[in-house]
Amino acid sequence: QVQLVESGGGLVQPGGSLRLSCTASGYTLDYYTIGWFRQAPGKQREGVSCISGSGDTYYADSVKGRFTISRDNAKNTVYLQMNSLKPEDAAVYYCATGRFSYCSSGSRFGSWGQGTQVTVSS
Numbered sequence: 056q057v058q059l060v061e062s063g064g065g066l067v068q069p070g071g072s073l074r075l076s077c078t079a080s081g082y083t084l085d086y087y088t089i090g091w092f093r094q095a096p097g098k099q100r101e102g103v104s105c106i107s108g109s110g111d112t113y114y115a116d117s118v119k120g121r122f123t124i125s126r127d128n129a130k131n132t133v134y135l136q137m138n139s140l141k142p143e144d145a146a147v148y149y150c151a152t153g154r155f156s157y158c159s160s161g162s163r164f165g166s167w168g169q170g171t172q173v174t175v176s177s
Contacts, residue, residue, distance in 0.1 A: 065172075066176065068175070070139055073173060075171060084131050088153055088154060089151070090104070090152075093148045095145060101117075113155065121140075123136040147170040149169075
């Protein structure tokens, strides 16, 4: 199975930006659908964004226009650029491999990374 490592989280003020990275170790991401998910305390896991091996993208309505997903196959990395961050964006963000049709929930996704904490607070 692919091993994924998330990085790039941190503390930002509302309106700030972060760029998350999801890097595969031991295997290429070229043909995988990669999803970004988040989970905050007391909340259900939410599919934030996905990108397929062919470049199709998915965004949750709550992040459309603010977040951008991209991939760099040469670096074996998928990025999530997060702009105009809101307090409600605070969560642990995970990346995983799976099926594009299930991006909203994370069902049928595996190879979950360890997560990276995003905190949005003044």
